[in-house]
Amino acid sequence: MSWLGRFFRKRNRESQLDSELRFHIEQKTAQLTGPGVESAEARRRAMAKFGGVEAVKENCREARGTYFIETLGRDVRYAFRTLSKSPGFTAVAVITLALGIGANAAIFQLIDAVRLRTLPVKDPGALAIVHLNKNHWGSGNFNGPYAEYTYPLWRQIRQRQEAFSPIAAWGADSLNLAVGGEVNYANAIWVSGAFFRTLGIRPLLGRLISDSDDRPGCAGGVDLSYAFWQKRYGGAADVIGKTLTLEDHPFPILGVAPPTFYGVSVGNRFDVAVPVCAEPTVFGVHSRINGPRARESWWLSVFGRLKPDWTLPRATAQLNTILPAALRETIPSQYDADMVKRYMAYSIETRPAANGFSSLRKDMSTPLWLLLGLSGLVLLIACGNLANLLLARAATREREFALRLALGTSRLRLLRQLLCESALLAIAGTICGGFLAAALSKSLVAFLSTPGNPIFLDMPTDWRVLGFAAGLAILTTVLFGLIPGLRAGRVPPASVLRSGGRGMTAGRERFRLQRILVASQVALSLVLLAGALLFARSLQNLMSRNLGFQQNGVLVANADFTRLHLPEAQSDSFVRDLLHRIRAIPGVAAAADSIRSPVSGDISNRWVVDKNGKHPNGASFLDYVSPGYFETMQMRLVQGRDFNAADTATSPKVVIVNEAFVKKFLKGTEDPIDEQIRLWSPPGKPEPDYTVVGVVANSVYDDMHAPFQPIMYFPSSELEPRYANEGAVFLVRSRLGAAALLNPVKETIAGVNPGIDAQFVVLRTQIRQSLIQDELMATLSGFFGGLAVLLAAIGLYGVISYTVAQRTNEIGVRMALGAQRSSVIRLILGEVSFLIAIGVAVGAGLTLAGSRAAGSLLFGLKADDPLTLAAAVVILAGIGLTASFMPARRASRLDPMAALRQE
Amino acid sequence: MTDEKTAILKGTLDMLILKVVALGPIHGYAISQRIQQISKDYFQLQEGSLYPALHRLENRGFLAADWQSTDTGREAKFYKLTRKGRKRLETEMEGWERMTEAVALILRTAE
Known part of the structure; x- marks a missing residue:
């Protein structure tokens, strides 16, 4: 058979x-x-x-x-x-699981996408990043987040290296697609000829840039990413051979990359790829390839495919033997002896490139791991809750189990039925958690993206993530779901049946387990709550920080004049005229021009030197501003005067500095006015000293998290014409709110010359966007903290309700003997206080031990801030006691006779 | 366990069943009676515990079963030994003999 x-x-x-x-x-x-x-x-x-x-x-x-x-x-x-x-139990269990699993899976998915995913290219394991170790930033222009090499240095390395075949360079850039009017930037990558060949990418359409496209003086052509091709051309097949305009230069479209390839930088998606050799076409005299400053323009990253018989250590060794010669050939002409010495000390390190380049990874990995830790704690608390729920439920089913065992059900069968229940809960929890995770991780990415820095993460449904979540769910429920079954088998059925309504096993043992669970929940919740408060206070500190200027009501207009080809002599009067027209717009309270706006990511600095040409105190940040800048920004002028129309390119050199500058470079002198400041200048190009004519209050330069730093302000009329005719940044203070000025300012600028490329941003928004990471940490840790406290409260409520139910008889006796209602409440709350006290004590220890991980992410307070911890303790204890008060009050309202009769 | 009766040694019930069934097709009730008779009621046997053992042996292919009429005309499930079962019985009996001999030897000589 x-x-x-x-x-x-x-x-x-x-x-x-x-x-x-x-x-x-x-x-x-x-x-x-x-x-x-x-x-x-x-x-x-x-x-x-x-x-x-x-x-x-x-x-x-x-x-x-x-x-x-x-x-x-x-x-x-x-x-x-x-x-x-028992729908109540089922719903709470499934929701608890879903929240725990969903939060974990979402964070895990992000970490996976940012840190663990390999590049979608051929044999990524053989790719290596050739990283240049710079022990100081040197001096020069830096473009893009991965600016490691100058073009001349890259050529030297390519010629001399032996370990990689092929080897390629690339650099990220933003290039304007629009022809006039408001700018529309494409995420561009400059690629060397071997770029696609090194990665092993095949074109979807047309052809990809190859070695033959990368010749000095090439005409150039562009490849589109799949997403950009879809977005801009609707996926039209006849796009090949059409023209794409970048920075006003037409390029023929050569091909389209496959949909799986988003670039080599995780977190960013490229739109167009342009051969490196076409760079001079776009940037002309400022070219970083053949322009005068090519040797100090850092903009390329290098990676290669290791030859079969080479290892990374051997490659590193070979590269470092050829590096000195390569460096010697490419020393920037303006460097002095000291800087040359440092330049020559650079070294090379190679590391696996399988996961691609990512500044997102560098920036986000600490917060993401920390968040995974926090969400892991939430899951632990959720598990504790679930365990308590299942235990309490088991107590009510004790008789059922005993009866069934007595009637001949085998223990194995009983365990299997419990397993089925657990598995059903786990499956339901996982499914809900999966949906939650997908929604959560999408909104996380949306949260992290800003218009200036759109983040793209390839996050398809990943079986590993689902497996991770499902594994957690099943482990949790099965582990705790089986406890009652195992217990039931240990006690002789007859004794349970004999003991009537009161559960036999409701003795000390399980009680202890439940108490331990609740105390641990309280402890873990304290960690999360304290973490949430820390991040919330840190964000609060950042948002309420004294910036040194008034951020509300300022519109920033970044205007680019490149396409106007202004004669150098006219650029200054052109900006003056434009500023004059902007000031005339109704509703404008004040306006000024500058070369940058605060907290925009644009920074410039220069070395301040002493009489001997040494720079013991390093560099100071700087800005070029027009008269009225301080008034527009509402910065306090502490001493001296503002710039005025008499400060021109030909008048004596003047500078306004901030208080931090006075402290650091002028020994904190009481009277800095008329002090002389000398800046480092290249040999053979001496500059006159600058006379301090004013001192302004400190203000934030670029990093909201940094303390006030020294800043020098020069008159924008002094700006070298070469920079001045490229563009200006207008800061416009409105009487009506910054957004109200957007259209009038836009029209005014276009009215002067429609060829001006302009980009607008509200200053307050720009500053808020620099706090994205802090906001993310505050929001998510707040979410987790709230969740943890809620779960702990449910746990306490459950255990106390259960205790009360178990002790109905005892309470009845006490009341019959004359105990007051209040003393019953005291009795129960006393027990709760004990549990909370233990949990809080353990939790405080854990918080202090764990908070160090958060230290680097906090602003304006220390990770072991006692006030925050105390607040967390008070909040948690308050909520815990409130949650237990309900069952305690219920106990105090028992009718003694009814309670006794229950026996 | 009572004073006079001993529980069947663990693991030997299967062998006893196989031995009894080896005599010819026989139903469960008769097996239980036969074991008690032959052992002169020496073993304390909860009669019901015979059936799971029978079903296990049948499931493993040592026994085959079909429904036949008894002498009284009732339908009953008769078990008989398969070839596999016969082999199993032989190896079990050999093992048992070797073990009892060894135990006897120790008891004799270790005095």
């Missing part, structure tokens, strides 16, 4: 088993019936001799091979029925 056949003859077998056993008992009865023994008595004896019929049947079924499958369906249906009979 086949196995399958046996399975389908189940019904038949059930009745056969029945008749077989019945036959036995009838025969035995017949045998025992005789003189003096009635058949009823004989049957009783036969049954006694036989043993429990149901138990025997159960054992017989188990002896069959198909038993497991036969009963599985029944167990699942049974589990469904039991769960749907």
Whole structure:
């Protein structure tokens, strides 16, 4: 008989088993019936001799091979029925699980996308990043987040290296797609000819840039990313050969990259790829390839495919032997002896490139791991809650289990039914958690993206993530779901049945387990709550920080004049005229021009030197501003005067500095006015000293998290024409709110010359966007902290309700003997306080131990801030006591007679 | 366990069943009676516990079963030994003999 056949003859077998056993008992009865023994008595004896019929049947079924499958369906249906009979329990359990799993899976998914995912290219394991170790920033222009090499240095490395074949360079850039009007930047990457060949990428359409496209003086052409091709051209196949305009230069479209390839920088997606050799076409005299400053323009990153018989250490060694010669050939002409010495000390390090380049990874990895830790704690608390729920539920089912064991259910079967219930809960929790995770991780990415820095993460549904989540869910529920079953088996059924309404196992042991669980929940919640408060206060500190200027009501207009090809002599008067027109717009309270706006990511600095040309105190930040800048920004002029129309390119050199500058570079002198300042200048190009004419209050330059730093302000009229005719940044203070000025200012600028490329941003928004990471930490840790406290409160409520139920009788006796209601409440709350106190004590220790991880992410307070910890303790204790007050009050309202009668 | 009766040694019930069934097709009730008779009621046997063992042996292919009429005309499930079961019985009996001999030897010589 086949196995399958046996399975389908189940019904038949059930009745056969029945008749077989019945036959036995009838025969035995017949045998025992005789003189003096009635058949009823004989049957009783036969049954006694036989043993429990149901138990025997159960054992017989188990002896069959198909038993497991036969009963599985029944167990699942049974589990469904039991769960749907207690919808409250089921809902709380599933929601608890879903929240725990969803939060973890979402964060894990992000970490996976940012840190662990390998590049979607051929054999990523053989790719290596050739990283230049710079022990100081040197001096020069830096473009893009991965600016490691100058073009001349890259050429030297490419010629001399032996470890990689092929080797490629690339650099990220933003290039304007628009022809006039408001700018529309594309995420561009400059790629060397071997870029796509090194990665092993094949074109979807047309052809990808190859070595033959990368020749000095090339005409250039562009490849589009799949997403950009879809977005801008609707995926039209005839796009090849059409023209794309970048920075006003037309380029033919050569091909389209496959959809899987988003670039080599995780977190950013490229739109267009342009060969490196086309850079001079776009940037002309400012070219970083053949312009005068090519040797101090850092803009490229290098990676290569390791030759088969080479290892990373060997490659590093070879590169470092050829590096000195490469550096010697490319020393920037303006460097002095000191800087050359440092330049020559650079070294090379190689590291696996399988996960690509990512500044997102560098910036976000600490917060993400920390968030994963926090969400892990939430999951632990959720598990604790679930365990408590299951334990409390087990108490009410003790009699059911005992009865079923007595009736012959095997322990194994009982455990399996519990397993089914647990599994159903876990599956439901995982499914809900999966949906939650998808929504959560999407909104996280949306949260992190800003218009200036759109983040793209490839996050398809990942089986690893789902497996991770499902594994967690199943482990949790199965672990705690089985506890009642294991317990039930240990206690003789008869004693449970005998003990009537009161559960036999409601003794000290499980009570202890539940208390330990609740105390741990309180402890972990304290960690999360303290963390949430820390991040919230840090964000609060940042947002309420004294900036040194008034951020509200300022519109920033970044205007680019490149396409106007202004004569150098006119650029200054052109800006003056434009500023004059902007000031005339109704609603404008004040306006000024500058070369940058605060907290925009644009920074410039220069070395301040002493009489001997040494720079012991390093560099100071700087800005070029027009008269009225301080008034526009509402910065306080502490001493001296503002710039005025008399400060021109030809008048004596003047500078206004801030208080931090006075402290650091002028020894904190009381009277800095008329002090002389000398800046480092390249040999053979001496600059006159600058005279301090004013001192302004400190203000934030670029980093909201940094303390006030020294800043020098020069008159924008002094700006070298070469920079001045490229563009200006207008800061416009409005009487009506910054956004109201957007259209008038836009129209005014376009009215002067429609060829001006302009980009607008509200200063306050720009500053807020620099706090994204802090906001993310505050929001998410707040979410987790709230969740943790809620779960702990539910846990406390559950355990106290349970305690009260168990002690109904005792409380009844106490009240019958004259105990006041208030003393009953005190009795119960005393117990709660004890649990909370233990939890809080342990939690405070954990918080202090764990908070160090958060230290680097906090502003204006220390990670072990006592006030925050104290606040967390008070909040948690308050919520905990409130949660337990309800059951305590219920206990105090017991009718003593009813409580006693329950016995 | 009572004073006079001993529980069947763990693991030997299967062997006893196989031995009894080896004599010819026989139903469950008769097996239980036969074991008690031959052992002169020496073993304390909860009769019901015989059936899971029978079903296990059947499931493993040592026994085959079909429904036949008894002498009294009742339908009953008769078990008989398969070839596999016979081999199993032989190896079990050999093992048992070797073990009892060894135990006897120790008891004799270790005095």
